[in-house]
Amino acid sequence: MMSGRTSALIAGVCGALFLAYCVYFDRKRRSDPRFKEKLRERRRKKNVSTKKSGLAKLPDLKDAEAVQKFFLDEIQQGEEYLSQGEFEKGVDHLTNALAVCGQPRQLLQVLEQTLPSPVFQMLLTKLPSVSQRIISSQSLTEDDVE
Incomplete structure (x- = not known):
């Protein structure tokens, strides 16, 4: 030894x-x-990837698990940015979550009650652009299949 x-x-x-x-x-x-x-x-x-936080890569909307994970991640990131005072980035993440949410009206009601009024208004103004992006991404994936 x-x-x-x-x-x-x-x-x-x-x-x-x-x-x-x-x-x-x-x-x-x-x-x-x-x-x-x-x-x-x-x-x-x-x-570049952190600056484009508002343009997060959307999940496959047919995969429920991926959509749920994306939704929860975006809500969490949005809350973190809002708590740090970075309202623009926080709203970007919340609009992404809202765009893939299964029940957007209920989530909007909750956000309206919890967010300050100017931040909620910012969220409402950004929502149409994100929804349009989702619609265009769905049409792109349908074109890829055919």
Whole structure:
């Protein structure tokens, strides 16, 4: 059997080798001539996707589970943005949720009671554009099937 000293020495050597491995590949990655370009592109894509929060990718409306998950996610994100004071983004998410909601009138009544009046008015003004987007996405998926 190995003594405690030998096993500690082996663990230390393995740790040092792992650290050297990490440093080597980090240096190799950073010395890549396209590293900064790739990093900027990745950040740009991430920023574009977060800026288009109001234009979230709609689920397949025939898949009830996907629609329900989308609905709950959009409600949650809308509430988070509203609590942070970002009313525009919050309203975008709530209109997405309202557009796929099975009972939009009941949800509108709840939102009317819970949201401040200016925020609710903002929601009402954005609702037709999101509904139009849903209608156009449905027609696109029907065209893809044929």
